[in-house]
Amino acid sequence: MTTDFRLRGSSPWRKAAIVLAEIVFSLYSLIIFYPLVNMILSSFKSTREIFQTPFALPSALDFTNYVTVWVKKGFGRYFFNSLWITATSMVFVLLFGSMAAYGVSRYKYKLSTLVYMLFLSGIMLPLKAAIIPLFILMKRVNRVNNPLSVILIFIAMGLPSTVFILSGFMKAIPMDLEYAARIDGCTEWGIYRQIVMPVVAPAVTLVTIYNAVPIWNDFFFPLVFLQSNKWKTLPVGLTSFFGQYSTDWGLLFTGLCIAIVPVLILYLFMAKYFIRGMTAGAIK
Amino acid sequence: MTRKDVRKGLWVSFFVLPGLTIVAVVILLPLFMSLFNSLFSWNQLIRTDFVGLGNFKRVFFTEPYKTRFLNALGNNLTWFLVTMCVQNALGLLFGYLLSRKIPGHEFYKRVIFIPVLFSIVAVGFLWGLYLKPNGLLNGFFKLIGRPDLLKAWLGDESLATFSIIAVNIWRWVGFPSLVFLAAIDNVPTDCLEAAYLDGARESTVFGRIVLPLIVPSITVIAVLTIIGSLNVFEPIYTMTGLDGSPNFSTDTIGTLFYRTAFGSVDSGSPEIGIGSAIGVIIYALTFVASIFSIAALGKKEVEL
Numbered sequence: 001m002t003t004d005f006r007l008r009g010s011s012p013w014r015k016a017a018i019v020l021a022e023i024v025f026s027l028y029s030l031i032i033f034y035p036l037v038n039m040i041l042s043s044f045k046s047t048r049e050i051f052q053t054p055f056a057l058p059s060a061l062d063f064t065n066y067v068t069v070w071v072k073k074g075f076g077r078y079f080f081n082s083l084w085i086t087a088t089s090m091v092f093v094l095l096f097g098s099m100a101a102y103g104v105s106r107y108k109y110k111l112s113t114l115v116y117m118l119f120l121s122g123i124m125l126p127l128k129a130a131i132i133p134l135f136i137l138m139k140r141v142n143r144v145n146n147p148l149s150v151i152l153i154f155i156a157m158g159l160p161s162t163v164f165i166l167s168g169f170m171k172a173i174p175m176d177l178e179y180a181a182r183i184d185g186c187t188e189w190g191i192y193r194q195i196v197m198p199v200v201a202p203a204v205t206l207v208t209i210y211n212a213v214p215i216w217n218d219f220f221f222p223l224v225f226l227q228s229n230k231w232k233t234l235p236v237g238l239t240s241f242f243g244q245y246s247t248d249w250g251l252l253f254t255g256l257c258i259a260i261v262p263v264l265i266l267y268l269f270m271a272k273y274f275i276r277g278m279t280a281g282a283i284k
Numbered sequence: 285m286t287r288k289d290v291r292k293g294l295w296v297s298f299f300v301l302p303g304l305t306i307v308a309v310v311i312l313l314p315l316f317m318s319l320f321n322s323l324f325s326w327n328q329l330i331r332t333d334f335v336g337l338g339n340f341k342r343v344f345f346t347e348p349y350k351t352r353f354l355n356a357l358g359n360n361l362t363w364f365l366v367t368m369c370v371q372n373a374l375g376l377l378f379g380y381l382l383s384r385k386i387p388g389h390e391f392y393k394r395v396i397f398i399p400v401l402f403s404i405v406a407v408g409f410l411w412g413l414y415l416k417p418n419g420l421l422n423g424f425f426k427l428i429g430r431p432d433l434l435k436a437w438l439g440d441e442s443l444a445t446f447s448i449i450a451v452n453i454w455r456w457v458g459f460p461s462l463v464f465l466a467a468i469d470n471v472p473t474d475c476l477e478a479a480y481l482d483g484a485r486e487s488t489v490f491g492r493i494v495l496p497l498i499v500p501s502i503t504v505i506a507v508l509t510i511i512g513s514l515n516v517f518e519p520i521y522t523m524t525g526l527d528g529s530p531n532f533s534t535d536t537i538g539t540l541f542y543r544t545a546f547g548s549v550d551s552g553s554p555e556i557g558i559g560s561a562i563g564v565i566i567y568a569l570t571f572v573a574s575i576f577s578i579a580a581l582g583k584k585e586v587e588l
Contacts, residue, residue, distance in 0.1 A: 017486075021381045025392040028378075031454070032395055038420060039410055054423045096303035103299030107292065115300055122311045124574060126515050128538065129566040130314030132321065132545050132559050136329060137314075156310030159303050188295040217403035219518050224546070235405040239522070242409055252413060259406040267401055271394045274401060275462055282463045282504045 042253035050249045065254040074229065075258050078237030085147055085233060086216045089154035093211055094204060096155065097162030102192045105167035122160030128220055135224060149225045154218065158211035161281050169203040170196055209277025234259050315567060322560035328553065339561035349558060355532055356540045359445055364513035371453040372505055375460025380490065383468040397458035404455065408522030411451040412438065438524055441533040448519050448534060460505045467501035468494055496586045503581040510573040514566055517542065537566060
């Protein structure tokens with residue numbers, strides 16, 4: 001194709017441009033990889049080793065830092081808190097989100113545009129600005145220091161984009177399919193469950209990644225609502241850990257590895273889905 | 285109304301209401317509560333007198349709020365401008381180069397997106413360690429024999445904000461890059477082929493064909509940048525702390541808002557009235573800036 005930048009058969013200027021681009025991207029890849037590699041290497045070092053030989057390989061493959069951080073410092077618990085809070089939130093984001101998307105895209109009624117706009121307004125409103133009323137609200141129903149508060153907020157955080165993306169896909173499904181099913185005696189729930197949902201399954205994957213990554217990483221709401229050690233999520237646990245052990249760099253790097261490496265491994269296997277999922281809201 | 289209409293209404297309610305209730309309670313209700321709360325004076329979590337716009341007046345005209353607020357707002361503006369000019373421009377360049385299928389583009393595409401997935405907190409703490417005076421970056425400059433480049437990256441008032449923004453760009457530049465890449469890939473190939481066959485230069489093709497056609501995605505990125513810049517919180521919290529040290533030079537509306545709402549610095553106790561006023565200002569700024577950029581860029585959109 002003439003639209004590609006090719007090395008062979010191009011003018012010297014083009015060749016120079018390609019070489020320059022290669023240099024830029026190689027350097028940038030290095031800027032991305034090196035800090036991560038250094039983080040992993042440092043997690044096997046003692047603090048003294050980190051300061052004395054910051055660029056060297058660790059003297060031994062020593063997992064004591066990991067045992068200390070995972071067991072004694074509670075990162076195991078933080079990790080599983082993050083895991084089940086994200087999973088629970090996502091179940092409801094997907095269930096309520098797909099139901100609402102079905103409700104606004106597959107029926108004709110006067111208020112459908114209004115309902116759709118109400119959901120969409122959630123995309124534009126910065127949820128952090130709502131923290132004071134949310135805190136007063138949760139205090140009143142006694143849900144501060146209770147994961148339910150955060151789960152509820154995460155569900156609300158995920159719903160607008162889920163409704164936006166899924167209703168777009170659902171509108172594209174031909175109505176004939178639904179009429180045929182209805183004649184066969186299928187209920188409304190049955191049409192949603194057995195006809196519409198299977199068709200939009202690929203979009204559900206997108207929405208899952210689009211929302212699960214920010215929820216897993218979210219810091220602000222768990223910081224406000226989950227201060228007890230029992231319920232801390234990984235980002236909040238990391239924060240209090242950095243406050244307490246600010247001088248033990250070996251442990252700090254280990255904590256960072258526990259927060260970053262699992263995501264990295266998941267990405268290695270599913271890069272395509274992550275890229276498509278994360279950018280799903282911004283690409284029509 | 286027939287029985288069939290009632291049945292349909294019930295089904296629609298069944299599908300829509302659970303989600304709508306949660307969005308209404310968690311997102312929409314707090315917007316109105318913030319507006320309402322900002323008009324009152326507060327004693328801890330107890331609402332006392334109606335003060336009208338008094339809280340807003342204090343934010344804009346009374347010390348220490350005035351200095352803190354304007355200082356923070358200035359930093360948010362810096363965040364927006366630098367992110368827009370450096371990160372999004374870099375994103376456009378990366379997206380464009382990747383779209384031209386240079387050797388290794390699939391690999392680079394995956395690599396620049398890696399940090400986007402990481403939690404801001406982890407990235408902030410990681411770079412916080414690297415940018416310490418005895419950290420990796422200064423160590424690197426020592427290693428290559430450039431001690432003149434040793435800096436207190438997060439300790440120097442004139443430098444700290446830019447260091448944090450640079451870290452944020454490291455984390456996030458993959459996002460605009462791949463959004464722009466997707467947009468450029470959507471430009472019809474026959475348009476480009478025709479231009480090349482007519483002998484158009486690379487820069488002409490980019491400026492006259494590619495750029496006008498990807499305006500919608502530029503709008504999306506601009507709006508996301510505005511919302512993001514106004515809500516910066518985690519990078520500051522993890523790298524220079526809730527006070528935006530040194531000497532409030534990295535303070536943003538987000539950290540100021542948190543401090544006033546949960547009382548950790550200026551006064552020591554939470555100030556719900558002032559905090560709500562700042563919250564309302566965040567809502568208003570986000571809304572106005574988004575509408576403005578959508579309108580401004582909307583004019584430049586081209587239909588093919």
